[in-house]
Amino acid sequence: MMILNEEKFAKELLTGQNDSIKSIRQKIDLIARYNYHVMNKKADESYTSIVKWLEKHHEIFSEQTYSNVISDCIKKAAKRPFYHIEGIKITKKEIETITSRENLRHEKILFVLLCMAKQQKVAYGFDNGLVSYKITDLFKAARVSVPVDERENILHELLKVGLIGLPMKNDTRCLFVKFVDESDDVAFELSEQDCGELAYAYLHHTGKAKVFRCSKCGKLIKQSKKYGDICKGCQGGAPEMKLRWCVDCGSEFLVNTMNTKTCRCDACQADYRRLYMKNLMKEKRSVSTASES
Ligand SMILES: [Zn+2]
Numbered sequence: 202m203m204i205l206n207e208e209k210f211a212k213e214l215l216t217g218q219n220d221s222i223k224s225i226r227q228k229i230d231l232i233a234r235y236n237y238h239v240m241n242k243k244a245d246e247s248y249t250s251i252v253k254w255l256e257k258h259h260e261i262f263s264e265q266t267y268s269n270v271i272s273d274c275i276k277k278a279a280k281r282p283f284y285h286i287e288g289i290k291i292t293k294k295e296i297e298t299i300t301s302r303e304n305l306r307h308e309k310i311l312f313v314l315l316c317m318a319k320q321q322k323v324a325y326g327f328d329n330g331l332v333s334y335k336i337t338d339l340f341k342a343a344r345v346s347v348p349v350d351e352r353e354n355i356l357h358e359l360l361k362v363g364l365i366g367l368p369m370k371n372d373t374r375c376l377f378v379k380f381v382d383e384s385d386d387v388a389f390e391l392s393e394q395d396c397g398e399l400a401y402a403y404l405h406h407t408g409k410a411k412v413f414r415c416s417k418c419g420k421l422i423k424q425s426k427k428y429g430d431i432c433k434g435c436q437g438g439a440p441e442m443k444l445r446w447c448v449d450c451g452s453e454f455l456v457n458t459m460n461t462k463t464c465r466c467d468a469c470q471a472d473y474r475r476l477y478m479k480n481l482m483k484e485k486r487s488v489s490t491a492s493e494s
């Protein structure tokens with residue numbers, strides 16, 4: 202999963218609209234930063250809400266085991282604002298390099314690695330085409346299914362022709378993409394949605410296979426005769442009400458699918474409004490006392 206808009210991603214995690222993260226530490230980190238940068242929660246409020254949320258939505262959670270991790274993430278949250286990448290630009294030269302392999306498996310792997318290098322440059326501050334990766338996830342994102350041994354062979358081939366490189370220390374979790382082109386001779390730009398289906402994005406933009414955009418939601422799909430040009434998710438229309446999770450306490454509540462704003466359960470929304478009004482009154486009072494003196 203490649204994240205371009207971290208704030209949106211964190212909100213979707215909090216409200217139960219995305220379950221792509223399995224690591225509890227990563228969940229805690231995202232929520233702590235969301236609480237700090239978006240919700241303006243104080244450390245103790247953030248702590249309570251993270252515990253409440255995890256108790257409801259992370260299997261096997263004990264506060265005792267994770268209290269240090271939570272406090273640590275809250276402490277570090279201020280220094281780590283969310284990043285936002287508008288889109289990933291792929292240049293003509295990069296596409297030429299990739300297509301010149303004339304081997305669809307190699308091409309798709311190279312394309313995914315290139316996109317990862319561009320994303321990680323912003324997300325982690327990596328440079329020189331450095332990519333941190335997991336081989337299973339890489340092949341999954343590229344939609345290349347081959348036996349485990351064959352995966353290593355493919356990477357080895359690409360290494361031999363100099364399109365990727367290894368770091369000095371023999372680190373199996375990192376490699377360099379050696380054909381990143383910094384020019385602005387852009388062939389196409391990937392949206393956040395396209396980044397969810399990188400293999401299809403490659404096939405679509407190069408015309409190497411028939412891939413379509415769902416006419417309702419814009420998602421890239423392989424066309425099936427049964428569904429035509431509408432993706433599975435859009436078949437039969439979206440349900441009117443959807444379950445969402447409260448950003449303060451993690452409780453589930455129902456909202457209309459058209460409603461993109463509501464992010465708290467009724468009880469927390471009432472608390473939030475009360476606090477908001479209280480602070481507003483306090484501010485007004487301090488302004489009027491200041492003007493009197
Ligand atoms: Zn769709």
Ligand SMILES: [Zn+2]
Binds near residue numbers: 449451466
């Ligand atoms: Zn709530």
